[in-house]
Amino acid sequence: MHIKRIAWSVLWLGLLSAQELYIRDEVVYISAQDTVSVIGAPPGDLQVDGTGIIENDGGVVWLTGDWINSSQGDGFVTPRNGWLYLVGGYQRLVGPTPTFYNSLALFNNGGDIKEMIGADGRIQNFLVLNDCELRTNAQTMMVENTDPAAITRTSGFVSSTGNGRLGRRTDRVASYLFPVGDRQLGPFRYRPVEVTPSAAAHTFLVRFANTDPTTDGFDRRAVLSPIDEANEFFYHIIERAAGNDPITLRIWYDEANDTYKDTLAHWEVPAARWEAMPTVINRSTGVAQTGMTQSAYMESSGWTNFSSPNFALARTRAPFVIYVPTVFSPNGDGSNDEFLIYYRGFERVRLRIYDRWGLLIWQGEQVGEGPIRWNGLTQRGETVPEDAYVFVVTGYLRDGRSTERAGTVTVIR
Secondary structure, three states, X not given: OEXXXXXXXXXXXXXXXXXXXXXXXXXXXXXXXXXXXEOOOOOOOEEEEEXXXXXXXXXXXXXXXXXXXXXXXXXXXXXXXXXXXXXXXXXXXXXXXXXXXXXXXXXXXXXXXEEEEOOOEEEOOOEEOOOOEEEEEOOEEEEOOOOHXXXXXXXXXXXXXXXXXXXXXEOOXXXXXXXXXXXXXXXXXXXXXXXXXXXXXXXXXXXXXXXXXXXXXXXXXXXXXXXXXXXXXXXXXXXXXXXXXXXXXXEEEEOOOOOOOOEEEEEEOOOOEEEEXXXXXXXXXXXXXXXXXXXXXXXXXXXXXXXXXXXXXXXXOOOOEEEOOOEEOOOOOOOOOOEEEEEEOOOEEEEEEEOOOOXXXXXXXXXXXXXXXXXXXXXOOOEOOOEEEEEEEEEEOOOOOEEEEEEEEEEOO
């Protein structure tokens, strides 16, 4: 084996560029001051083969094509502090050999999908998604770094199918984000998970399943009271591969686009049914989650049951429900922009909004399943100022009876 040292002294401005790079039975060394750019149109690929490996001691490898690891090893020497930047359009991380990346950053330059093909991956330090989708398919990408900030994003997410997962190792009492979503199996949904473990070492693997759980063998109507039905649109696969301590599990959802749900549910074995979990709901978080219109979450504390990895939102059998938030902020930031009133069991619902002087400024009606919504405008389309407003919501039953609820909602811009 030979060592090829890419050093400042032999590079023009510390930069080595090639249209494609094939490394076989060599060790390529990249120092902290250096950048290696593999830029081609196409292919711009970087491949390691045989006993080849890259020792990236703090430098950056820019790649516009595919990363291909057909070598006998990890592809990169670890531990090291180098980066692999995927700066092309659609790009692939290709096996057949699993790669152990130092740090991986994804960039959208004409294509936001970076796809894993044929082999798992591990990341020593950091995964930076930016605005890209890391599509693991049936593979797993494991982030070994136990820093809660080891994964960052703007609007990017990780999607998986089948046995594919996003994995994280944990070692402290902190919130660990799993930014999972999907646009392959159904309409685009970003529905992240947060896990807050104990200080003991744990390993978690997560996948967002963007499909009716019934199609995967977890009948959403097989339930234990008080659940009526599990979510018909998606569920989450959350595995605990190491560790035993209780955790706090938080699953985010979109109040504006996901139909009314009021509990978390776990698929129990051997009973083969969805059962309710102890759940706290925050429907007006005020936290913008890029990829959701109105972010909210359900949370269960002290959870230890991972006998099956399947978790879902669900609704209970309460016959008539009206949920009303107390504040919203119609400022166009994508978070809590509408006053949403959720209900069930009513044939139609009417909503009236009054200002502080009792003047009716807006009214609307919703037939069938809700929510009914107010966007902070008057009936004439004028923006209302910050203030407290009186709402009156009336639910009408099929037999002609009705029930009414009134209160105040605060507009914050």
